[in-house]
Amino acid sequence: MAVFKPSRRDILKLSAAAPALALGTPSLAAISAPSNGQSNGHFKFKIGAANLTVVSDGHFTTLARNIGINADESDVADFMTAHFLDASAHYEHTNHVVIELGNSKVLVDVGSGYRAAATAGRMRDNLAAAGISESEITHVALTHAHPDHIWGIRDDFDEAIFPNAEYVIGGAEFDWWMTDDRVHMVEETAQSVVIGAVNSLTAALPQMTMAMDGHQIAPGITLIASPGHTFGHMSLIVESEGDSILITGDAIRDPYVSLERPDWFSKVDLLPEQTVATRRRLLDMVAADRMAILSYHFPFPGVGHVVADGDAYRFIPALWQWN
Ligand SMILES: [Zn+2]
Numbered sequence: 001m002a003v004f005k006p007s008r009r010d011i012l013k014l015s016a017a018a019p020a021l022a023l024g025t026p027s028l029a030a031i032s033a034p035s036n037g038q039s040n041g042h043f044k045f046k047i048g049a050a051n052l053t054v055v056s057d058g059h060f061t062t063l064a065r066n067i068g069i070n071a072d073e074s075d076v077a078d079f080m081t082a083h084f085l086d087a088s089a090h091y092e093h094t095n096h097v098v099i100e101l102g103n104s105k106v107l108v109d110v111g112s113g114y115r116a117a118a119t120a121g122r123m124r125d126n127l128a129a130a131g132i133s134e135s136e137i138t139h140v141a142l143t144h145a146h147p148d149h150i151w152g153i154r155d156d157f158d159e160a161i162f163p164n165a166e167y168v169i170g171g172a173e174f175d176w177w178m179t180d181d182r183v184h185m186v187e188e189t190a191q192s193v194v195i196g197a198v199n200s201l202t203a204a205l206p207q208m209t210m211a212m213d214g215h216q217i218a219p220g221i222t223l224i225a226s227p228g229h230t231f232g233h234m235s236l237i238v239e240s241e242g243d244s245i246l247i248t249g250d251a252i253r254d255p256y257v258s259l260e261r262p263d264w265f266s267k268v269d270l271l272p273e274q275t276v277a278t279r280r281r282l283l284d285m286v287a288a289d290r291m292a293i294l295s296y297h298f299p300f301p302g303v304g305h306v307v308a309d310g311d312a313y314r315f316i317p318a319l320w321q322w323n
């Protein structure tokens with residue numbers, strides 16, 4: 001059988017015929033990397049003696065313009081294009097994490113389930129693929145009650161899906177969503193978000209603990225108040241053997257926008273000024289203390305460091321290592 005050995009000229013001819021390789025339009029140089037068949041949607045690493053597993057819930061897209069509603073629309077579009085990001089649809093990853101430290105296995109947020117976005121809701125499958133069983137989870141820390149973080153909390157029988165877990169949420173966050181008639185205090189387009197939060201929080205109520213700033217979930221795992229994105233948003237700090245990591249939730253949302261334009265706020269940031277102040281406080285802390293960070297919507301697995309850069313910041317992703 002003759003073996004086809006392409007010459008350089010053949011390859012150039014093939015390239016010219018293949019639209020994906022053709023130049024011309026100012027493209028995003030799209031490097032498409034579908035996770036199907038490529039990864040199990042989880043990523044394991046250590047902080048001191050703590051074993052952390054990032055577990056993806058999938059992804060969804062939001063309107064890119066909404067990421068900086070206090071900026072000119074053209075400035076937001078230019079920023080996205082300069083960072084090889086889509087100027088119209090913003091691609092959001094969803095990085096849950098399981099923290100194993102001492103006798104505790106703490107999961108952060110429960111994802112969309114099948115209720116919020118068709119492209120999300122994969123956390124339970126990815127948890128199983130990572131070898132973590134749902135009955136082992138001792139605590140579920142809820143950063144806030146937005147759909148992509150909490151709508152996956154209940155099964156078809158309206159029961160919380162982690163049977164042995166204590167659910168921990170900021171008391172201020174719980175109270176804000178559960179305020180009588182909250183549904184009529186928000187814009188009509190946000191009413192389904194309130195109803196979903198109330199149904200989700202109600203399902204886990206028998207297992208729920210309301211936390212204040214500084215609440216220790218387990219030794220070495222602490223909640224810190226990071227309000228702004230929502231009224232009672234919480235982030236977590238994990239400390240072990242001198243190492244530490246900040247798990248931001250949505251207090252820091254995008255590795256480029258939130259860091260390089262920390263003063264921009266988005267349409268879904270409930271308290272804009274407080275969102276910006278909290279973000280700067282957290283970024284200053286992790287940059288000064290050289291803490292690692294893990295952010296929910298950063299590109300998977302969302303782990304890295306932050307350095308100060310003048311009045312802004314830069315994200316240094318953690319490098320993949322095989323050992
Ligand atoms: Zn979110």
